[in-house]
Amino acid sequence: MSKERGVTLRAQWLGQLLRDLREQKGFTLKDAGEYLQRTGATVSRFETGVYPIRRVDTAALLDLYGVEDPKHRDMLLQLAGELWQTGWWESYADDAWSSTIDLAWLEDRAVSLRLFAGMVVPGLLQTREYALALFSATSPDMSAHRLTRGVDLRQERQQILHRDTPPQITAVIDEAALRRTVGSNDVMAGQLRHLRQMMDLPQVEINVLPFELGAHASPEGSFALIGLAAPFSDIAHSECPGGAIYLERTGVDRLVRVYDQLRGTSLDAEKSAAFLAALEKDLS
Structure with a gap:
């Protein structure tokens, strides 16, 4: 019998990492939303894992937050990809x-x-x-x-x-x-x-x-x-x-x-x- 999956740990995990970056840079939810051409409420749902963020939006937020270190970016982008990948x-x-x-x-x-x-x-x-x-x-x-x-x-x-x-x-x-x-x-x-x-x-x-x-x-x-x-x-x-x-x-x-x-x-x-x-x- 199928049941609703709900919020996954990996979506929550990535969302918290993105929230930490946003707050460190002093951006509001509204600021991030406007950069993505979304609402602040949508960014909030990304950060809580209620709605898994896609890789393209993750990359855009990393640009906004000034994350330039290749290893740091690759780690976060890989995690974003895993939100939508189908593992065994x-x-x-x-x-x-x-x-x-x-x-x-x-x-x-x-x-x-x-x-x-x-x-x-x-x-x-x-x-x-x-x-x-x-x-x-x-x-x-x-x-x-x-x-x-x-x-x-x-x-x-x-x-x-x-x-x-x-x-x-x-x-x-x-x-x-x-x-x-x-x-x-x-x-x-x-x-x-x-x-x-x-x-x-x-x-x-x-x-x-x-x-x-x-x-x-x-x-x-x-x-x-x-x-x-x-x-x-x-x-x-x-x-x-x-x-x-x-x-x-x-x-x-x-x-x-x-x-x-x-x-x-x-x-x-x-x-x-x-x-x-x-x-x-x-x-x-």
């Missing part, structure tokens, strides 16, 4: 929340991903069987088509792990996520085996946060830190039943400190692999 993730737009589409877009751009999983295995490291069982439990009323499409999207997101220049992934996984049986013992054993196989990839590191360490730095739940190439700043992503939350700047800085604490108290790679192997053996 767009084929799922009718079957997934817009926040999930935004996440797939960010992951595709990422140079690093730092993940903390408190309750379930991170989506990028899930087997198909685990994802199917998880979706079935969290959305029991979902149609078979939507269920399959949701799992397909999660599987396709994982292709970033196998591209020529994959992002560096470090994942801290709480023991609770590893001991909770999702689907069946066989499904869970397969998931644990998959995690150990993923640890053989040079771009993937997994650290287990065991119960014996007691309270930890993120009792509120899971989150992801998405590292992007310069000049973009890192973004933090967190999900809850009410939807997804994206944080920048100070919010990211706080979560970086939390992540470093979690990783610093977790088991190293060798001990984590042994921990996963022991849990898998218990399920066989």
Whole structure:
């Protein structure tokens, strides 16, 4: 069933960058609108992401704001082009929340991903069987088509792990996520085996946060830190039943400190692999 997409993260992101440039130069919305032969209200909609700005209008505003640095201009113009381009993730737009589409877009751009999983295995490291069982439990009323499409999207997101220049992934996984049986013992054993196989990839590191360490730095739940190439700043992503939350700047800085604490108290790679192997053996 099709649904309205709404405002996308990338449109909001570019809009905020253009707003910052306008305000730094002291231009009003009316000034920018008159330069584009539009209204100030239209420029406002560009800046809030309500209406994605086109590349030609972005180029005109960069001229008005005096942005001459080639790298800066190219970065903003590339982002403007991406507002209207159709990436692989767009084929799922009718079957997934817009926040999930935004996440797939960010992951595709990422140079690093730092993940903390408190309750379930991170989506990028899930087997198909685990994802199917998880979706079935969290959305029991979902149609078979939507269920399959949701799992397909999660599987396709994982292709970033196998591209020529994959992002560096470090994942801290709480023991609770590893001991909770999702689907069946066989499904869970397969998931644990998959995690150990993923640890053989040079771009993937997994650290287990065991119960014996007691309270930890993120009792509120899971989150992801998405590292992007310069000049973009890192973004933090967190999900809850009410939807997804994206944080920048100070919010990211706080979560970086939390992540470093979690990783610093977790088991190293060798001990984590042994921990996963022991849990898998218990399920066989």
